[in-house]
Amino acid sequence: MSRFVLGDCLSVMPTYPAGAVDFILTDPPYLVNFRDRAxxxxxxxxxxxxLAPAVAQMYRVLKPDAFCLSFYGWSKVDAFFAAWKAAGFRVVGHLVFTKSYTSKAGFLGYAHESAYLLAKGRPAEPAQPLRDVLPWQYTGNRHHPTEKPVTCLRPLIxxxxxxxxxxLDPFAGSGSTCVAAAEAGRRYIGIELLPEYHAAGMRRLAALKSGLAA
Structure with missing residues (x-):
């Protein structure tokens, strides 16, 4: 049933039945008008x-007593929290991924990524919980300007x-979540709005099936 869909998640997710997915792992836009050097x-x-309509659909399609793990824009955390809580999610954890490099400098040198663990209902705790501080591997952003490393996503899955x-990843970009899910022996649904990133993800998934580096 794995699929990587080109389209708007606000149009695609309503076509899925309620309680259809086991886990959501996503990296939505951070609301910061980001552009990379290119x-x-x-x-x-x-x-x-x-944001709020997308999160409401995420909550609907997630099974009861299951998790959503979402990266977020720290400067817009109030907007993300409002959307998560309005949808019905409960915040149960926070993860920090430490970088060995500084991705941006301003008032501080930014050397981490972060994500919240959200619960729908009362999911069971993992038998061996991950630490909430984990290392980060630089991807080179070859496929997407904010590409998340498969090596970091796979342990979460x-x-x-x-x-x-x-x-499910409703903001799938170049398909890192889908690649990580496939490597972990899980099925996946990825949704990406922009054709260039969707095409990159399709190439990565095809390479994975062929036994090549994704």
Whole structure:
């Protein structure tokens, strides 16, 4: 049932039945109008009118007593918290991924990524919980301007799911979550709005099936 869909998650997710997925792992736009050095941008990274409807759909399609793990923009955390709580999610954990490099400097040198663990209902705790501070591996952002490393995503998937579970990423970018899920023996549904990143993800998934580096 694995699939990587080109489209708007606000149009795609309503076509899925309630309680259809076992885990959500996603890296939505941070609402900061990000552009990398090459000028690459991310869809819907300026306005936030999509955020609450998207999170509401994420909550609907997630099974009862299951987890959603979402990266977020720290400077817009109030908007993310409002959307998560309005949808019904309960915040149960926070993860920090430490970088060996500084990705940006301003008032501080930014050397970490972070994500919140959200619960729908009362999911069981993992048998061996991950530490909430984990290392980060630089991807080079070859496929996407904010590409998350598969090596960091796979342990998250393995901790909060079982083999053959369905992992959803409604903001899939170049498909890192899908690649990590496939490597972990899970099914996946990825949704990406921009054709260039969707095409990159399709190439990565095809390479994975062929036994090549993704």
């Amino acid at each position: 000028g690459r941008a991310i869809a819907n990274d300026v306005r936030d009118d999509w 393995e901790s909060f799911t079982r083999p053959n579970d369905i992992v």
